Amino acid sequence: MKITKAVIPAAGLGTRILPATKAMPKEMYPIVDKPAIQYIVEEAVRSGITDILMIINRGKSIIEDHFDRNPELELALEKSLKTEILESIKPISSMANIYFLRQKETKGLGHAIKCARSFVGNEPFAVLYGDDIIISEKPVCLQLIEAYEKFGLGVVGAKEVPEKNIGKYGSLKLKHIENNHYMCTDMIEKPTPDKVISLFSIMGRCILPPEIFNILDITPPGVGNEIQLTDAMKVLSQRNGMIAVDFIGKRYDIGNKLEIVKAAVELALRHQEIGEDFKKYLLNELNI
Numbered sequence: 267m268k269i270t271k272a273v274i275p276a277a278g279l280g281t282r283i284l285p286a287t288k289a290m291p292k293e294m295y296p297i298v299d300k301p302a303i304q305y306i307v308e309e310a311v312r313s314g315i316t317d318i319l320m321i322i323n324r325g326k327s328i329i330e331d332h333f334d335r336n337p338e339l340e341l342a343l344e345k346s347l348k349t350e351i352l353e354s355i356k357p358i359s360s361m362a363n364i365y366f367l368r369q370k371e372t373k374g375l376g377h378a379i380k381c382a383r384s385f386v387g388n389e390p391f392a393v394l395y396g397d398d399i400i401i402s403e404k405p406v407c408l409q410l411i412e413a414y415e416k417f418g419l420g421v422v423g424a425k426e427v428p429e430k431n432i433g434k435y436g437s438l439k440l441k442h443i444e445n446n447h448y449m450c451t452d453m454i455e456k457p458t459p460d461k462v463i464s465l466f467s468i469m470g471r472c473i474l475p476p477e478i479f480n481i482l483d484i485t486p487p488g489v490g491n492e493i494q495l496t497d498a499m500k501v502l503s504q505r506n507g508m509i510a511v512d513f514i515g516k517r518y519d520i521g522n523k524l525e526i527v528k529a530a531v532e533l534a535l536r537h538q539e540i541g542e543d544f545k546k547y548l549l550n551e552l553n554i
């Protein structure tokens with residue numbers, strides 16, 4: 267079955283980058299000239315996704331406004347003949363069918379995904395974490411969709427992380443299949459050092475079968491007293507196996523100060539309008 271639906275959970279509290287996120291959702295953090303979440307929606311659209319559900323919460327309606335039209339602004343830009351700018355904002359509201367749903371309590375990523383049940387129905391779907399920008403030639407969501415089409419199993423995007431950081435992520439039990447594809451048969455969220463299975467971790471993207479909802483129904487709160495998506499995927503991986511794709515792309519966590527700056531530098535260097543000037547500025551600042 268072709269995957270056309272995606273869920274973007276964006277209802278986290280963003281406590282790691284306070285005070286920036288006191289009034290503004292971290293997903294709206296501007297990286298050069300676009301909010302972080304727009305890069306994520308564009309990745310989904312480039313992967314063939316046509317319908318997107320964003321899980322938001324109180325205080326995040328600015329995300330809805332961003333993906334809505336703004337006729338007054340469009341008219342003003344048209345009148346002042348700012349055609350190029352007009353062309354950059356118009357497609358934002360028509361890239362895909364974008365729906366919004368509120369997670370009424372911040373009970374964890376697993377709980378957020380559970381809220382997507384009636385939107386998803388009985389189809390496999392993509393999950394793109396609302397605070398993970400991944401820069402790549404071929405969209406990472408598409409890399410995962412292709413693995414789903416090939417193996418017919420749930421898929422997680424994976425990357426190796428330094429040993430000192432594995433306790434902040436999920437740790438995967440993997441066996442190499444071919445190229446950058448692995449069979450995953452177990453996983454654990456935020457392991458203590460004695461529970462680490464491998465340094466491969468889930469990174470911001472997955473493809474899930476609708477079976478995940480029945481598993482989430484009986485998944486008790488885990489680490490941090492939150493319903494963890496990893497705990498539900500653990501059941502799925504033990505039951506059917508899941509595919510882990512060591513994807514080709516650079517991932518930046520927009521909930522982390524240093525990574526926000528790194529993402530901004532990379533995207534500024536690649537930017538058509540300011541890339542060259544920014545590079546000169548950086549070299550000059552660094553005396554290179």
Ligand code: UTP
Pocket residue numbers: 275276277278279280281282283321369371372373374375377378395396397398521
């Ligand atoms: P994170 O744990 O990275 O987000 O969740 P957070 O809770 O905002 O992080 P802190 O407070 O800085 O530590 C991963 C993804 O799951 C979403 C987040 O918005 C993020 O995209 N999420 C998390 C929800 O939608 N609902 C939740 O209850 C928790």
